Amino acid sequence: MPVRKSRKSQTHPKPAGISELFAPVAEQLELVRSQLVGRLTSRYDSVNHQMESVGAGQGKLFRAAMVLLSGKAIGSIRHEHIEFAMMVELVHTATLLHDDVIDQARTRRNQPTMNQLWGNTAAVLMGDFLLSRAFLAGAELNIPRSGKILSQTAEQICQGELLQNLRQGDVSLTEEDYLEIIEGKTASLFSAACVLGALASKADPVLEDMLREYGRCVGMAFQITDDILDITGDDKHIGKTLGTDLGQNKLTLPLIYCLRKKRPAARKTLIESLSQMDKTSRIEQLQLNGSLDLAREKASDYAQIAVKALGRLKPGTARESLEKIALTVSSRS
Numbered sequence: 001m002p003v004r005k006s007r008k009s010q011t012h013p014k015p016a017g018i019s020e021l022f023a024p025v026a027e028q029l030e031l032v033r034s035q036l037v038g039r040l041t042s043r044y045d046s047v048n049h050q051m052e053s054v055g056a057g058q059g060k061l062f063r064a065a066m067v068l069l070s071g072k073a074i075g076s077i078r079h080e081h082i083e084f085a086m087m088v089e090l091v092h093t094a095t096l097l098h099d100d101v102i103d104q105a106r107t108r109r110n111q112p113t114m115n116q117l118w119g120n121t122a123a124v125l126m127g128d129f130l131l132s133r134a135f136l137a138g139a140e141l142n143i144p145r146s147g148k149i150l151s152q153t154a155e156q157i158c159q160g161e162l163l164q165n166l167r168q169g170d171v172s173l174t175e176e177d178y179l180e181i182i183e184g185k186t187a188s189l190f191s192a193a194c195v196l197g198a199l200a201s202k203a204d205p206v207l208e209d210m211l212r213e214y215g216r217c218v219g220m221a222f223q224i225t226d227d228i229l230d231i232t233g234d235d236k237h238i239g240k241t242l243g244t245d246l247g248q249n250k251l252t253l254p255l256i257y258c259l260r261k262k263r264p265a266a267r268k269t270l271i272e273s274l275s276q277m278d279k280t281s282r283i284e285q286l287q288l289n290g291s292l293d294l295a296r297e298k299a300s301d302y303a304q305i306a307v308k309a310l311g312r313l314k315p316g317t318a319r320e321s322l323e324k325i326a327l328t329v330s331s332r333s
Contacts, residue, residue, distance in 0.1 A: 160184025
């Protein structure tokens with residue numbers, strides 16, 4: 001078996017900033033922000049007051065940018081790209097509201113979460129409201145296949161979350177199980193964003209499939225690094241509540257790598273021990289057995305596959321940004 005090089009001997013490009021990554025579609029991204037604000041209004045003032053807590057359009061609009069960049073990599077940006085980007089962001093925001101309830105998160109983007117301000121019921125209902133607005137926008141656009149793509153993606157996200165909940169606290173969870181879960185709950189929306197961008201540009205099936213795979217791999221790398229950051233990151237720097245996975249018995253990739261050579265009884269003991277450690281001791285333990293580095297390597301592997309998937313796209317600023325996004329996502333941790 002070939003010996004893999006240690007991450008210490010690998011070189012990685014300096015992560016690009018968000019403004020640099022999204023530069024080719026910066027103007028169109030501002031249109032998406034405006035569309036989001038317009039969609040998040042109700043005829044009820046009390047609902048609008050709660051909706052201000054959602055913070056729609058205030059985030060990075062990462063997935064929306066991937067719609068636009070995928071479209072621009074094939075052709076010019078059209079009205080349909082803006083609409084698809086807005087719909088994808090509505091679905092993403094809805095999942096964040098639901099995730100914050102599940103994780104009992106207190107902050108996101110360095111602001112109190114909606115569930116913290118208004119309670120769990122309001123947060124769940126608002127998430128459902130955003131999903132309904134996304135599907136309504138899709139119906140109004142009336143582009144063949146777009147509604148099916150969006151609906152299937154919502155189903156995949158929910159199924160991934162359900163699988164994660166069912167396997168909560170299961171120390172027999174394997175790497176393959178984990179990858180299946182995150183492909184549904186996270187990577188499916190990244191993949192759909194790229195496919196919708198290709199669809200609006202009337203890409204041929206080969207290019208559409210390439211962008212689907214690119215988005216899937218970026219989403220996998222994104223979630224793996226997110227799970228690493230839940231262990232190693234700083235709440236204020238990341239802008240949201242961290243450290244929730246272990247507290248809720250969610251086995252993420254670093255923990256799976258840490259446990260996989262242990263017997264079942266020893267796994268439970270080790271998880272209990274890790275959960276009682278302070279953050280510094282926990283990181284030291286996971287660094288000592290190489291679990292964090294293995295997880296980082298897995299994220300890097302997905303990023304490299306994503307870059308290769310873009311091979312048939314024409315050269316240009318949009319393709320360059322898509323490549324940089326994959327490499328930046330995998331190097332966040």
